[in-house]
Amino acid sequence: MQTAQSIRVRSESPNPPAAEQLLRALPAWFGIESAVQEYVAAASRLPTYLARTASGEPVGVLLTEQHFPAAAEVHLMAVTPAYHRAGVGRALLAAAEADLIATGVTVLHVKTLGPSHPDPGYASTRLFYEACGFQPLEEIPGLWSIDNPCLIMVRHLQTPPPRPVPVTAPFV
Numbered sequence: 227m228q229t230a231q232s233i234r235v236r237s238e239s240p241n242p243p244a245a246e247q248l249l250r251a252l253p254a255w256f257g258i259e260s261a262v263q264e265y266v267a268a269a270s271r272l273p274t275y276l277a278r279t280a281s282g283e284p285v286g287v288l289l290t291e292q293h294f295p296a297a298a299e300v301h302l303m304a305v306t307p308a309y310h311r312a313g314v315g316r317a318l319l320a321a322a323e324a325d326l327i328a329t330g331v332t333v334l335h336v337k338t339l340g341p342s343h344p345d346p347g348y349a350s351t352r353l354f355y356e357a358c359g360f361q362p363l364e365e366i367p368g369l370w371s372i373d374n375p376c377l378i379m380v381r382h383l384q385t386p387p388p389r390p391v392p393v394t395a396p397f398v
Contacts, residue, residue, distance in 0.1 A: 233285065233309070235277045235317040237325060244276060244284040245269035248304040254347045256304065265289075265302050272301055275321050277314045285309045288318040290326065298326050300336040319358055327383050334383055340365035340375035355379050 246266045249256040256262050268289055277286030286305040292298040300322070305314045326334065336355055339348035342365060352362075360379035369376040 232280045233277050233312075233314055233317065234280075235275060235286070235314075235321045237321065238274050238276045240270050240272065240274050241276060241284075241287075242266045242269040245274075245287050245289070245302070245304070248284060248287050248306060251306045252304055255351070268301055273322075273325070275318050277305070277309070277318055286314040286318050288322050290322050292326070292329070292331065296331055297333045297335070298331045300334065303336075315354060316358060323383055332383050333380060334360075335363070335378055335380045336360060337369075337376050337378055340367075340377035342367070342375050343373075352377065352379070 246262070246269070249262050249265055256265070268291075269287070272289040272291050275288040275290075276284050278284055286309060287302065288300060289302040290298050291301040300319070303315060303318060305318070323334065338351050338355065339345055341349070341352065341362075356362075356379075358381070360381040363378045363380045365375050365377045367375045
């Protein structure tokens with residue numbers, strides 16, 4: 227396991243080759259070719275956050291998709307296995323969340339393989355998201371396919387408190 231101390235995370239221009247390289251390094255999570263191709267296509271249009279080593283090698287990617295003014299999705303997160311449990315995923319989330327909060331997003335969600343599927347890798351993925359403050363909302367067995375139940379997890383993003391509204395007349 228590597229450490230995240232020498233990793234730089236920032237928003238970058240869409241980078242489908244980096245996303246594909248990282249997805250191909252994670253066949254246990256991204257083993258369905260059509261899904262890989264869909265993620266690579268999304269990486270050409272969605273806001274992209276990359277984690278890079280000091281030498282510039284990509285070791286993590288996160289794509290966000292804003293569906294409504296106050297709601298966004300972690301469309302994709304992938305971290306190379308050598309950097310699992312090293313803080314890279316948390317750093318990617320923190321960078322994306324800061325930008326989303328600045329644009330008024332208050333709710334972030336992610337879709338992942340649901341707990342009714344016995345995959346141990348995705349059990350770890352769910353634990354990661356829970357540790358980052360996401361809560362399970364609903365498992366939908368047929369969203370992706372009957373063999374791949376989708377779990378939707380949500381997280382409320384901390385936003386600055388609203389400005390007080392000046393009172394111009396007494397309330398009656």
